[in-house]
Amino acid sequence: MALPSHLTLEIVTPDRPLAVETVDEVEIPGAEGYLGVLPGHTPLLVALQVGALRYRKGDKETFLSVAFGFAEVTPDRVRILADTAERAEEIDIRRAEAAVERAREQLARAVDVDFERARLALLKSMARLQVASRARVRGSAGL
């Protein structure tokens, strides 16, 4: 069987579909580390971590922040079922920064359940910031 030349990428969250696109490469924040997916990848089911999802179509790269969920990879398809996902341009940097600040504060004095919640909030906000800043760097470099 010939290797497929492209990947069909579908990204959905419980609230809305985010993207259906034909892409050349996807980088997924997996539970056990980031992994890059090219066309012809071995079938794979992977749990998602909090982090940045990147995909490339020709020279154009797109970034999203995602948190939890699953990704199903087959040779010609990637399906991302994320709990939450946001495009880089949708991220409110100031809000994310404030959230990081708040989460840090809570981490300093929280215990047990609150601690875990604050830790997740911190992770998510930091992933958002990272996505937003990376997208902006690429964007300005392209000008």
Added chain:
Amino acid sequence: MPSLIDLRRRIRAVKSTQQITKAMKTVAASRLRRAQDRIVGARPFAKLMGRVLNDLAERVDTAAHPLLAPPVAPDAPALVFVVTADKGLCGSFNANILRRAAGFVGDADRPVVMGLVGRKGRDFFVRRGFDVRFELVNIFNDLRYSHAQAVAHAAIEEYTGGAASRVDVIYNEFKSVIQQPVVVEQLLPIPRIDYADGDPEAGVTSEFLFEPAPGEIFRGLLPRHVETQIFRALLESAAAEHAARMTAMDAATRNADEMIDGLTLYMNKVRQATITRELIEVVSGAEAL
């Protein structure tokens, strides 16, 4: 013959009722738009989830997880979740679903216990003394994923704990503004879903890699699938409710219009008759002189 004053009073009463139905229709229309956006946004996730699960079920031993496996206690009653609205004044919306649910209970081959979402269904079944295992009311104003999680949690608990031998959900599906059919769906054990448009990949069986291990992925994926299906059912019901209310209130507004027309006509006739009678009285009074 009713007096003019009585007729005017009635017309005024109908008019003020009409104002209320008109306002309710407008509110329902704007809520419907929001609810419709949400359900349209949520459908792809639920569908994709079903596909991923299908792909997996072909390649993994399905008995490996209690949510896919046959019930622990086959003799336990069936649990059915009935999704109704919290409020009335939406035509036959609640009546339809309650009738269907009652039919489901009557047709079932085993005793049925209830899980109720929405005040109308709760009131109906509690009043009739059904065995209610779960209830959740007052959620449709601000429907969240966490509500679906609460329902899913209860469903999974009952099923895996051996208190229920299967779990179904009955809800109104939002097909269009004028069409909201009642559907019954099996929730647990998780059924295999056949997609009519046929996945060309479906026949291909290749080894899947898992990260982390399959058991762990399934433990996360399957409850999520149940939550997603319930969330979709709740959103469908919310959109269908607003659509039903909008249609009902539109009909009510039109009926009020008709009533006002009829009453106005009648009132004019009465007024004419009174004037004529008074004229005759005056004329015959003058003649008598």
